[in-house]
Amino acid sequence: MNKEKIPPRYFPEIDPEQCKGCGKCVYSCPKKILKAGDNINSYGFRYVVCVEDSCVGCGNCFYSCPEPGAIIIYSDDGEDEGEKSRK
Numbered sequence: 001m002n003k004e005k006i007p008p009r010y011f012p013e014i015d016p017e018q019c020k021g022c023g024k025c026v027y028s029c030p031k032k033i034l035k036a037g038d039n040i041n042s043y044g045f046r047y048v049v050c051v052e053d054s055c056v057g058c059g060n061c062f063y064s065c066p067e068p069g070a071i072i073i074y075s076d077d078g079e080d081e082g083e084k085s086r087k
């Protein structure tokens, strides 16, 4: 029996210690799900957080971020309970 293909879901993950709080990702996100968080990292930057589970995996945040490693987009590759993997 063919298993129906489930569209992949995407999850942005922000590393609080790498984020410098510049806001480029916040402005670049078409879903407006990235926001300046309430907390400050050890460098004194108010890092960004993801506030909703509706990422479309466009990659805008990743490509607009000047800090290597601050944002990674994970995908579940369409598996229901699949492991998240790098996009």
Ligand code: SF4
Binding pocket: 010, 012, 028, 029, 030, 031, 032, 033, 034, 054, 055, 056, 057, 058, 059, 060, 061, 062, 073
């Ligand atoms: S991948 Fe696209 S939709 Fe997802 S958080 Fe980044 S900018 Fe927003």
Ligand code: SF4
Binding pocket: 014, 018, 019, 020, 021, 022, 023, 024, 025, 026, 047, 048, 064, 065, 066, 067, 070, 071
């Ligand atoms: S673009 Fe990168 S460094 Fe700037 S706020 Fe977003 S995650 Fe942080």
